Amino acid sequence: MANDPLVVFTPSGKRGRFPVGTPILTAARQLGVDLDSVCGGRGICSKCQITPSYGEFPKHGVTAAADALSDWNAVEERYKSKRGMIEGRRLGCQAQVRGDVVIDVPPESQVHKQVVRKRAEAREIVMNPAVKLFYVEVVEPDMHDPSGDLERLRGALADQWQLSDLQIDLTTLQSLQPALRKGGWKVTCAVHLGSRAYRPRIMQVWPGFHDASIYGLAVDLGSTTIAAHLCDLQSGDVVASSGIMNPQIRYGEDLMSRVSYSMMNKGGADEMTAAVRAGMNALFDQIAGEAEIAKTDILDAVFVCNPVMHHLFLGIDPFELGQAPFALATSDSLNLTAAELDLQLHPSARVYLLPCIAGHVGADAAAVALSEAPEKSDDLVLVVDVGTNAELLLGNRDKVLACSSPTGPAFEGAQISSGQRAAPGAIERVEIDPVTKDPRFKVIGSDLWSTEDGFAEAIATTGITGICGSGIIEMVAEMRLAGILDGPGLIGSPAQTGTDRCILDGRTYSYLVWDGTADGGPRITVTNRDIREIQMAKAALYSGARLLMDKFGVDKVDRIVLAGAFGAHISPKHAMVLGMIPDAPLDKVTSAGNAAGTGARIALLNQSAREEIEATVRAIHKVETAIEPRFQEHFVNASNIPNAVEPFPILNSIVTLPEVNFNQGSGDTEGGGRRRRRRG
């Protein structure tokens, strides 16, 4: 009615007139304001806390009197004395409208609240989990009207929460009757809200009001490590994060050696499946222990992984992924139970696996796409997830293309003479003086350059043990910038380079970085074979990107996102000197950290994001590098440092690349035209 008090909600701006005596929660629901409640307005859950504002609000055209809401009632007093409440807050289900008022819904009272992400450019995460809690009061059984307890519980959930057609697992049904009676016909249900693939389902019934959190897991199942975030499904908070080595490592460091293991050993695939599932359960024990919760409070889980891990985790022999045409058993997303995967979580816990994009572009790449949302980007973005197999996405609002490229393990320090995993003692930053050709470097564990005072003391415990992936990229780029290395990839002689650090090593030269042998340490050099490995890896990565650019019909990209833990440590300038990524303004090359893990977290916290990424993946155009003739041509050109044909104008405006060529006797170079590495 026109004379009823006006209620204005912020931040939504929704407004409406309500009769005196209307609870704020009721008003919010009628207006579609996002105000949470688990207990349905019974003053139990306190999820509907709001902040009324009084005074003049010219912006809203409202003057709110001090008595615009009903007085504090007993329910609110009791709640406040027991649990405490932030000053100025009220319970939305108890406070009733008396006059015009402005009501702020704080973020923690919103169902669909945003979860804060540190990166400004990253997509927001809006809470919309698949599993939610609902408190209901159930009709007692009656001899005059025989009906099952489940049917009356369903009726209550339909009447009080508009949840219809709910299924229930047998294990949940088995404990239903005692829970209803213990709770005096008042219970809290965890309900999985269902999806395209399965119907809504009652997962757990607690007697009375269940005043505790429920949890979900976002798991990034990598070839090397398994990392998990344990998230509160109501707040969206990450309450614990943990990781373990993938126990499959004992069957082979890289994916193809695991595929081979399964081919050569009867039951090998089953062994690896058992190993990764056991590892997963160990990780879940660990993470639940850290968070001090029971594993049975974990009701939902989202997994992302590459195709081979996907199959091995599911118990599908990865045989077909080891040979053309690299057919996946299934590429669609999967909705499973934790029990089917031998995962020891809540007995009704559900598991969601993101879809795979193609035989070489897995659910992990889909998760990167979900996190970085190239399909929502106004400018053209290249997303590169760097690993032993690089996955690349190129796109904007018009379309998104994807491919994978077999970079091999060189970027992880493998197959490099002094290479190592990123660990204390590893060289991670490098500068080479263009005049003296001497290097200075930093090792993991110290912030000092090797030329600074106190460096020796700072690294006393770790020593200098080798060069990690990001270190080798800087090293090779700096060697190129200092004129120690030529475009085709050859290290010059002492005469050609003017430094004795270039030493003959068989038929080629190596560059001496550090000689720790006097102190019993290693002698760290970069050999010409190391250069070749890096050339092949970066050429594979670049030619994948270039191929996507061809298909998109562009010669440059607006920005580049480096995903993956490794991507976070790469220096954009050095990557560009290497010709590993396309030419771009340095400030447009950013790191997304573990975007696959973030994508898993988004899918865990927001069920509609699952449908969204499924649609995105269906729309992504997959490019298979192996059957693209131009890929080979790009690869040959990209073997040069930075590139035999691409101009890299932005890079050239920042750095000057010495025009050197150490192999003047030959028209060809050793670096170019190499056979392409076996996929891996």
Place this chain on the structure above:
Amino acid sequence: MANDPLVVFTPSGKRGRFPVGTPILTAARQLGVDLDSVCGGRGICSKCQITPSYGEFPKHGVTAAADALSDWNAVEERYKSKRGMIEGRRLGCQAQVRGDVVIDVPPESQVHKQVVRKRAEAREIVMNPAVKLFYVEVVEPDMHDPSGDLERLRGALADQWQLSDLQIDLTTLQSLQPALRKGGWKVTCAVHLGSRAYRPRIMQVWPGFHDASIYGLAVDLGSTTIAAHLCDLQSGDVVASSGIMNPQIRYGEDLMSRVSYSMMNKGGADEMTAAVRAGMNALFDQIAGEAEIAKTDILDAVFVCNPVMHHLFLGIDPFELGQAPFALATSDSLNLTAAELDLQLHPSARVYLLPCIAGHVGADAAAVALSEAPEKSDDLVLVVDVGTNAELLLGNRDKVLACSSPTGPAFEGAQISSGQRAAPGAIERVEIDPVTKDPRFKVIGSDLWSTEDGFAEAIATTGITGICGSGIIEMVAEMRLAGILDGPGLIGSPAQTGTDRCILDGRTYSYLVWDGTADGGPRITVTNRDIREIQMAKAALYSGARLLMDKFGVDKVDRIVLAGAFGAHISPKHAMVLGMIPDAPLDKVTSAGNAAGTGARIALLNQSAREEIEATVRAIHKVETAIEPRFQEHFVNASNIPNAVEPFPILNSIVTLPEVNFNQGSGDTEGGGRRRRRRG
């Protein structure tokens, strides 16, 4: 087109004109004629066999020339030479229309064929199983268009069979890739077509054309026995039937003693659950062995049972069923996996449990309703499933009422001094000469009356061991007819009855049926205590029926169906003399045999019957005898033989009941006004 040949299908009468060259299968599909095919018209499965007719068909207005169909082709020749074909048959997918023709679709070529039932009045069973086979040809994987094998299989099932949105179990997915390749991208899928509760699902993928049957189980899980029919899901044939004792018997003969066991023993319910499931698996081993099939070829199963067995089978503590208000954990139908119930069938096998009608009227009663279909009856039918707990249904097209009544085990021969289960040697038929008061009888195992020549020889191996349930009913009724027993239920003295067979036995008399002691056999008598037990049992049953008649507003029923194995052996006349069932014409009292088992079979073979019985059960009005004041009154009246107040006019037109009263000293009788038995 008007000039195209006319094709008339029988028995459907559907007709249409089709261009020359149209395969008969195609014509049938376009007209919606029920013609089966598993291979989709590829000449592999032979399910589409039809019988063309040639000549004049004035009835159809068709003259079919001898060349109305295309000549036999190579596919048909090959099939006939390999497998043989009935003379005059053609393959519908191969034979093409050339001229006007009449095509008969024999029953075995119809998908929705009727399964023959012996009883004329019984509802027909139309084949419409939940699981069907579909042969498909799948597109091979291609590097240019990466997609999962499952997605291409789904595409083939959608294109070739209009089956969309198919789910798949993980176990099935795990074996998908080898099956597709072994079959050269041609496979046969078993597909569960889904239901309200769960989505359609690929259950199994066989390489190539799967030329074998798939099976389902219809299981009647009784308190005493578990009986199963193994059915071919394509033909509907029962290929094996088998039964075992319910292993829970060791925890208590009757249901209430099992409920007590679970109350008194921690983990008792779980023990009983494990026992019945183990028994079930043993039964399945037995039945699969009999049929010489693998248990993994069993893809679907339907269970019917009373509420206590329902809960114990599901692993739900039956505690609540032991006390008012007798609340079921769930009354709705259940769609589960065999694996959830620890049943060793196909790894993806599905299980359906019919809904329960109320806390005392279980899924077995629902199955009886499905078999006897009172809701489709034009006349008013009373369906009585006789057991230790009798379930009664009364209804017609207008409405159906249901109740249960605690008859106790007397009708099964228990608690009767000479009672025994129906087995060779048990007296099952009785006549008492109204003049001599001597009995003659038949025992199970012989067709001779005890007074006939050769009787002694015929029973030499079995002896005469006791009286079974149907025998005791006839015995008591005959005693009443012969004037040995009075209406209130007292056996007369030798003086009152004129026979020395009435012998003093404590404070009352017993009637001597047979004295085998001279030959080391038993002395078989009917004691007055036996009469009391029968009075209570029959009074419980009658008063349930009478209560339903009250609620329906009628004084008589049009017909009575006795369900249950025991019901098949009851003599309608004797049951009516006893006053166990309402007065009705004798030819309107029929036996339905194991109607619960038949209901299970209907639900197995026809998926839409499941939805039908769910709707019927929702519509059935449940009457709880325990809270109906008139039940007690009816019970007291019904303790009289046949009844203290009901006139039984039809019965009285057939028999003359002697007006005797042996307790002339007392105004009351011992038979009436007894305490009602504890529910069981």
